[in-house]
Amino acid sequence: MCHSATLVQTKGQLAPPSPPNFARDVPGRVMIPAYARPAHHRLRAKLAEIAAWNENEGPMQVIDGDRALGIITSGISYQHVREAAPRARVLKIGLSYPLPVEAMRRFAASVERALVVEEGDPYLYEGARTAGIAVEQKPEMYRFGELNVSRLRRIVAGDVSPEPALPAGKPPELCPGCPHRNVFEVLRDLDCIVAGDIGCYTLGVLPPFSAMDTCVCMGAAIGVGLGLRHSLPPEQARKVVSVIGDSTFVHSGITGLVEMVYNPPATGHVLVILDNGTTAMTGMQEHPGTGRRLDHEATGRVVFEDLARTLGIKNVHIIDPVADEEAIARVLREALARDELSVIIARRLCLLAAGAIKIREKKANAGQ
Ligand SMILES: Cc1ncc(C[n+]2csc(CCOP(=O)(O)OP(=O)(O)O)c2C)c(N)n1
Ligand code: SF4
Structure with missing residues (x-):
């Protein structure tokens, strides 16, 4: 469905919304069982009303x-x-x-x-x-x-004869110079079992890296990685690394981090946060880790290293995977060898977003 575009005719202005006002409606909004049962009847009645409207004057x-x-x-x-x-x-x-x-x-x-x-x-x-x-x-x-x-x-x-084969396409790949590249090279070279996640970095699954073993849904990297650590024999469990992007981490990875602290696997665990300072895959949006709102105005910032330390993780490392390529291999190797929890933040701006981000940072600093 994302592959279609068309011109649309807009209708006239909608009526302006009524001014915000809190009107108390406890049975309508507090779904304890005594209120949920009548709410189910109201829902069915509402659906019946919509169905009747759809039949007679719906958008058909x-x-x-x-x-x-x-x-x-x-x-x-x-x-x-x-x-x-x-x-x-x-x-x-x-x-x-x-x-x-x-x-x-x-x-x-x-x-x-x-x-x-x-x-x-x-x-x-x-x-x-x-x-x-x-x-x-x-x-x-x-x-x-x-x-x-x-x-x-x-x-x-009614033609069910075999369809002509599609021409072979070029597989997608991380941009040349993408900061994620060096991290996946190390994960591949160390033969890690990688619980991955969704973003540009999912392309770490393809050659030449071939360094991602699972990708389920946004934020699953940590839970899946912990599950593997808990259930695999120790020699395999010690190879498991969770890898998650910065935007994905704030979207739904933080609960996983809490779980990691609360139920640490016997072999510990290693979480790599790929902090490229943006939500690259979906169009370079800001997120709570950038310290800027969607309109790029300055706001509060969730600082990943502070969060991890506050939750009680002792081994927290911040590495620039491009400037210090060797460090990422060394720190990851050390983290895998310890039966402890480690968070490695690979921090380097997305190459395509870096120019715009630097201008925004300059502006914000000038305004201080
Ligand atoms: C629940 C859900 N919401 C939204 C998306 C769309 N989506 C795919 S990747 C992505 C963000 C990836 O950003 P980040 O984790 O920072 O990785 P990057 O692309 O920057 O490497 C989003 C929002 C999704 N896949 N699932
Ligand atoms: S857009 Fe940025 S994060 Fe995505 S592959 Fe390119 S350099 Fe890497």
Whole structure:
């Protein structure tokens, strides 16, 4: 869905929000069991109301066409449908939960062949079938990967012959000069078991580093690393390192750090925070560790080393992985050899963000 862009027509101004005012509503906002039970009834009633509205005046569109083929679809698939089957009659669903099943039923009855077209798993299709509506779904092979106009043409034709192979793409890689590179070279050379996380640095999984063994969800590096340390035999447990980016650490890694202190594995643990001073992967946003707000104005800063020491971790190291390439290998080797907790902060600005960050820092210093 991220792969589509279009012009949109904006509607008129929305009514301005009413002025903020706290109106006490304890049964509505405090979900103790006595209030949660009636709240469940209110939720179902609200959903029924939305469903009725969706059926009658919801954001749904019927595009008239040849009744030999009717297509029920929504979202980006609608664009593919219009291009691949311009003559078909189409029901475009705008709000898909609760599903407007009666509108789907009427639409399916109005055409000779009703086909549901949707990305991925068959949500619209199963909703229709559960309601007893006779519709076709796309063949199983089109459940995988993205839909596009040529696949849509094949779906409409019921073509399940093998698809032409996609041209081999160039795998993504860390920028040349990226500060994460040196850290992953060391993790690879020390043959660590790396519990990784999500960010630019996830590319440490690919050659030439091949130095990441797990990546589950934002912040999981620490919990997964601790789990491995607790459960693996000591000779393997001693190789486990959790690696997390700075933005990911503040997003949802801090609870893992608390757990590391509270339930330390017998072999200790090593956490590497890759502090490149920005949220590189998603567009260089600020985060609580940079000391600047999203609009780059100065604000309070969460200082990782202070946090780790305050939580009781004795071995806290701050290393510039580019200026002192050798230090990262030495400190990591020492940390792995100790049955203690260590936090290594590899601090070096992302190469692509460094220029802008330095200008912001200069401005902030001049204003002090
Ligand atoms: C729960 C969740 N929210 C948001 C995202 C999108 N996301 C992917 S990577 C990333 C941030 C990575 O930043 P950082 O940890 O600083 O690593 P960097 O890219 O700078 O190396 C975000 C927000 C996500 N994957 N999961
Ligand atoms: S954008 Fe920054 S953090 Fe991401 S790969 Fe490039 S240099 Fe590294």
